[in-house]
Amino acid sequence: MRNRIRELRTGKSMTQEQLAKIVGVRRETIVFLEQGKYNPSLLFAHRVAQTLDIAIDELFSFEE
Amino acid sequence: MKLKQYNTARLVIAMLLAAFIASSVVRRDFFWPVVAMAVAILFLFLLRSRVKDVMADERDMALGGAAAMLTIKIFSLFSVVSMFIMFAYQDLNPGLKLAASVLAYATCALMLLYTLIFSVLRRRSSFHA
Numbered sequence: 445m446r447n448r449i450r451e452l453r454t455g456k457s458m459t460q461e462q463l464a465k466i467v468g469v470r471r472e473t474i475v476f477l478e479q480g481k482y483n484p485s486l487l488f489a490h491r492v493a494q495t496l497d498i499a500i501d502e503l504f505s506f507e508e
Numbered sequence: 509m510k511l512k513q514y515n516t517a518r519l520v521i522a523m524l525l526a527a528f529i530a531s532s533v534v535r536r537d538f539f540w541p542v543v544a545m546a547v548a549i550l551f552l553f554l555l556r557s558r559v560k561d562v563m564a565d566e567r568d569m570a571l572g573g574a575a576a577m578l579t580i581k582i583f584s585l586f587s588v589v590s591m592f593i594m595f596a597y598q599d600l601n602p603g604l605k606l607a608a609s610v611l612a613y614a615t616c617a618l619m620l621l622y623t624l625i626f627s628v629l630r631r632r633s634s635f636h637a
Contacts, residue, residue, distance in 0.1 A: 484566070
C-alpha cells in the first residue's frame with residue numbers, strides 16, 4: 445500500500461513529530477507509515493486523512 | 509514528564525528493587541520485598557500518569573500481541589522439552605522432579621491464562637488493538 449503522507453505533511457510544513465502528536469501515535473509509527481512498512485487501522489487512517497485535510501482513498505492507494 | 513525521563517526512572521527503580529529483593533532473600537526476609545514491590549508499582553503508576561508523550565500506540569499493541577504469541581509458543585516448546593529431560597534424569601538429582609513439576613504447572617497456567625484472556629477479548633466487539 446502506498447501513501448502520500450510525507451508529500452502532504454511537508455506541504456503543510458508539519459514535522460513527523462507534530463503529525464504524530466495530533467493523531468495520537470509515536471513518531472516512529474509515522475516514520476513506518478510513510479515508508480509503507482505499516483498498514484494502519486481504519487480509525488488511524490481516518491485520523492491522518494482528517495489531519496491532512498484529504499479523503500482516505502486519495503491518501504492511500506493499493507497496489508495489486 | 510517526558511517518556512525518556514520516565515524510562516530512566518523505571519530503570520533506576522527496577523535496579524534498586526532488584527538489589528533490595530536480592531539482599532532480602534539472602535537475609536531470608538520475604539515480607540518487605542513484597543511491600544517494596546507494591547510501593548514501586550504504585551510509584552511507577554503515579555509517574556506514568558504524568559507522562560505527556562504517547563507511550564504505546566496501535567502499532568506497539570499489534571507488535572506486542574504478535575511478540576506475545578510467538579513468545580508463548582517458543583516458551584511452551586522449550587518448557588515441555590526441558591520438563592521431559594528433567595523427569596528423565598530425576599534419579600540423578602531429586603530436585604529435578606520438583607523443578608520439572610513447577611515448570612509444567614507454570615506452562616499450563618500460562619497457556620490457560622492466554623486462552624482465557626483471548627476468549628474474553630474476542631467476545632468484546634469494541635476491542636481494538
